[in-house]
Amino acid sequence: MSLATREAFNGFKRSPVLSLLSITTIAFSLYAFGLFGLVALNIRSALAQVEDRVEIRAFVADGTSAEATSAAAGDIGAFPEVQSVTFVTSEQALVRARKELGEFSDVFEAGILPASLDVRLKPGFRDPNTVKAVAERLKSYDFTDDVRYGEEWVQKLYRIRNIATLAGLVLGFAFAGVAVIIIGSTIRMSVLARAREISIMRLVGATDGFIRSPFLIDGAVKGTFGGILALLLTWVSYSLITRFVITAQFFDVRLVVLGVLAGAVLGLVGSALSVSRHLRSV
Amino acid sequence: MIRFTRVTKEFPRTGVALREVSFHVARGEFVFLTGPSGAGKSTILKLCYLDERPSDGEVRVAGMSSVAIRGSDVPKLRRKLGVIFQDFRLLEDRTVEANIGFALEVTGAPPASIGPKVGRLLTQVGLASKATAFPAELSGGEQQRVAIARALANDPVLVIADEPTGNLDDRATRGVFQLLRDINASGTTVIMATHDLDLVKRAECRTLELNHGALVFDSAAAAASGPPGAGGAA
Numbered sequence: 001m002s003l004a005t006r007e008a009f010n011g012f013k014r015s016p017v018l019s020l021l022s023i024t025t026i027a028f029s030l031y032a033f034g035l036f037g038l039v040a041l042n043i044r045s046a047l048a049q050v051e052d053r054v055e056i057r058a059f060v061a062d063g064t065s066a067e068a069t070s071a072a073a074g075d076i077g078a079f080p081e082v083q084s085v086t087f088v089t090s091e092q093a094l095v096r097a098r099k100e101l102g103e104f105s106d107v108f109e110a111g112i113l114p115a116s117l118d119v120r121l122k123p124g125f126r127d128p129n130t131v132k133a134v135a136e137r138l139k140s141y142d143f144t145d146d147v148r149y150g151e152e153w154v155q156k157l158y159r160i161r162n163i164a165t166l167a168g169l170v171l172g173f174a175f176a177g178v179a180v181i182i183i184g185s186t187i188r189m190s191v192l193a194r195a196r197e198i199s200i201m202r203l204v205g206a207t208d209g210f211i212r213s214p215f216l217i218d219g220a221v222k223g224t225f226g227g228i229l230a231l232l233l234t235w236v237s238y239s240l241i242t243r244f245v246i247t248a249q250f251f252d253v254r255l256v257v258l259g260v261l262a263g264a265v266l267g268l269v270g271s272a273l274s275v276s277r278h279l280r281s282v
Numbered sequence: 283m284i285r286f287t288r289v290t291k292e293f294p295r296t297g298v299a300l301r302e303v304s305f306h307v308a309r310g311e312f313v314f315l316t317g318p319s320g321a322g323k324s325t326i327l328k329l330c331y332l333d334e335r336p337s338d339g340e341v342r343v344a345g346m347s348s349v350a351i352r353g354s355d356v357p358k359l360r361r362k363l364g365v366i367f368q369d370f371r372l373l374e375d376r377t378v379e380a381n382i383g384f385a386l387e388v389t390g391a392p393p394a395s396i397g398p399k400v401g402r403l404l405t406q407v408g409l410a411s412k413a414t415a416f417p418a419e420l421s422g423g424e425q426q427r428v429a430i431a432r433a434l435a436n437d438p439v440l441v442i443a444d445e446p447t448g449n450l451d452d453r454a455t456r457g458v459f460q461l462l463r464d465i466n467a468s469g470t471t472v473i474m475a476t477h478d479l480d481l482v483k484r485a486e487c488r489t490l491e492l493n494h495g496a497l498v499f500d501s502a503a504a505a506a507s508g509p510p511g512a513g514g515a516a
Contacts (some may be wrong), residue, residue: 003387200371203331204436205361206388207354 007214008221015193019222022186026226027233029179030263033172034234037259040168042248047161054126054149056119058138061145072141073117081125081134086118114145128155176266183223183270187215191278198279208279215275216268223267227260283309283440283471284330289339291325291495299325300495302339307473309439312466314482315475317492323475326492327444330473331363332356344439361389364433364441364470368448370425372417378428379404379413385435403431407461423454430461441465443474447481455481 012019058076060069069087077085088096093113121134135147191198201211238250251259284307291300300322307313315323328334329341332348341348344362351359372381382400391399404410407427417425426446433441443462447455459481466472476482482489491499 196371197373200373200384200432201388202357203360203365203371204385204389204432205357205359205363207357210388210390 004210004213005217008217012218012221015190018186018189022183022222023225023229025182025186026179026223026263026267027229029175029182030227030230030259030266031233033175033179034230034259035237036168036171036175037251037255038234038238038248040164041251041255043164044161045249047164051126052123054121054131056121056131056135056138056147056149058117058119058141058147059114059145060116060143062114064143068143069115069117072143076117076119076138079134079137081121081130083120083122086120088116088118090115128158176262179223179226179266180270180273183219183267184274186222187219187271187274188278190215190218191275211279212272212275215271219267219269219271219275220264221267223263223265223270224260225263226267227263230263231256231259283307283311283344284473285340285342286326286329287340287342289329289336289341291322291329291334292337298495300329300336303492303495303497304339305490305497305500307471309471310466310469312463312472312485312487313474314485314487314489315473315492316477316479316482316489317498319477320494321492322495323492324444325495327365327442327473327475330440330442331360331365357389361436362439364430364436364438366426366429366433366441366443366446368445370417370422370429370449372425372428372432374417377414377416378409378420381417381428382432382435385432389436399435400431403434406434407431421454422450423457426450426454426458427461430458430465434465438470440471440473443472445475445477447476447478459485 073085073087076082090113093116097113117138119134119138121131125131125134131149135149138144139147198211235250238248242248284305286303286305289300289303290298292298303322303326315326317323325334329336329348330343332341332343332351335348344359346355346359373384376384379400382403383396386396386399387393400413401410404413407430409424409427409431412420412424412428417428420428426449430441430446441462446462447458450458455478462472462474463485489499489501490497
């Protein structure tokens, strides 16, 4: 084991309480980050499911021939944004309305609802602008009586997602900042605790890089342990939520590894920022 | 080995510590640095191992200049030097051999060479039997010997000693001083700051005296300009 690694672990042994406190604070910072990440992940996942249901309905004008409708459906189906086009007859529209809306349960007269072409868009083309653009193109067809796509609904959906993403980024960076500050403080204590050792290292000609390396390893190891602890806490919270509140989704393996790595990187960045500043005062 | 050329050192809070100090120490010399507290002795020593940089003038030590040296090259200079302090500066939580080995480890000595080298150094300073003791278990004189062994770890060309006998009784002082003389006799230059004028008189070595940041006496210069036999040997 190299001297730098040994010194980093000696730091743990020399001040176990301080080290545990550092790891715990890092863990709680990352835990808050993890919890928010979990909420964001589940909001995004729910939004993706809702987004799947985004549909443009082009109502077919009375008297339009079946051939014309069929040709239009083929034409629309060739749009690059379009995933599928379904022709819904007046009768099918009534069946659907009776199933979905209570007030149609007593209506049995076919023809009260217009036939329509129900257009579904491919994933990645379900944003408000694309939906609106496709709807405008559908309006330009002679057979269309009206085009509905729940404009406000689509926009609200995206607004929620954008707010969730923005809040995630803002809070994520805030928590990351807190973690860096906490790690920086623990490294500062560590530098001060080892002031004599550092001054001797300098006297005998150790390079700055060599003097820094135990602190960087220390920060990265604490960050990694903090990341693992935060992961466990997040998993326990997720299990409790899934068991008692609502079935939720957990991070996949890639995100789990990324989370622990983020802990290590935060630890490294925190110690790097702190060690340069405080070594000058030793 | 050491050349100070019109060196001035000014600290922002305490003002001028050294004013236009010039002197030269040749390879293999043993030089005392004397003067009252606050005269600038420690500042001169700190300038020698570039813990401080001059505000004006130039310090040249072991072929490196304070004017030209880059920060990243300072460790290279310090590996050529051995520094000893009044308060020993040992690591209390490590044994004697670990304290000496530490200086070798942090400067990248091959691990296999550290044990034998530490053994040789302990024998040189007369502490072979105390290898596994902790500093707190040793007398002041013994602790200073450990510090000297650590200073010698990287085979320095110059030993800088800042009041190394300041905390020691007469007997320990004589022992530590003799050790420094032996080191000097083997070819290593030694510059030693001290308050102990009896020691200076007895030793008959070159003496540089400082007062209020100025060099007020150099026994070598006095011997060169005065009658034969006056002053110390250069």
